[in-house]
Amino acid sequence: MPKSKRSRRHYTTEQKVEILKEHLVDKVLVSEVCNKHQLQPSVFYDWLKQVHANLGGALTTPAPSGPSKREKELAAKVAQLEARLAKKDSVIAEIAAEYTQLKKELGEP
Template identity: 40%
Template sequence: MRKQRNNYQAQEKVSILKRHLVDRVPVSDLCDEYNLQPTVFYRWQKEFFENGAAAFEKKHATQNKAEEKRISQLESKLQTKNEVLSELMEEHVKLKKALGVL
C-alpha cells in the first residue's frame, strides 16, 4: 500500500528547516517525525538557500516602478493639456482684441 503524500505549505517547510538549522534537531529525527525522505528535506534546504536573497529584496520595487511610470505618464499628459490650454487662451485673447472687446 502506498503512503499518503503530505503537501507542506511554505511556512511549514521553513519551520522544519528552522528546527534543523537553529535548534540543531538532526535531519533523521525530523524526517521520522514528518514522514519525509531525507532527499526531500535537502531539496527544501537547497531551495531555501537559493531563494533566500528574495527575502531581503524589496517586494514593492516592481510596484514602485509601475507607479513611477504611471506618474510620469500623467505628468506628460498634464503638460500637454496645459500647452493646449495655453494656445487656446492665446487665440481667445487675440480674438477678443480683434473684436475690440479688450
C-alpha cells in the same frame, strides 16, 4: 497480496518553514527532524536547496512605489532655485529696459 500505496503528504509553505527552522535555528539533527515528521531526507534537502536558491530574493528590499524623501527634497530645492532664477531674469529685463530708455533720452548710440 497487493501492497497498498502510501499517499503523498503535501506540506504547506508554513509547515516547510517550521520543519526547516527546527534544523537551521534549533540545531536539531536532520535525521531527528525527518523521523519526527516522517519525511525522507532527500525531500528535506530539496527544500533546503530551494531555500538557498531563493535566499537572494528574501534579502532584497522592494523598490519604493513613489519618490524617496531625498528625491522630494531635491525636487523642492530645484523648484525654489527655478523661482529665484525667474525673479532674477525679470529684474535683469526691467533694468535693461530702463537702461535702454535712459540711453534714448540722453541721445547716446
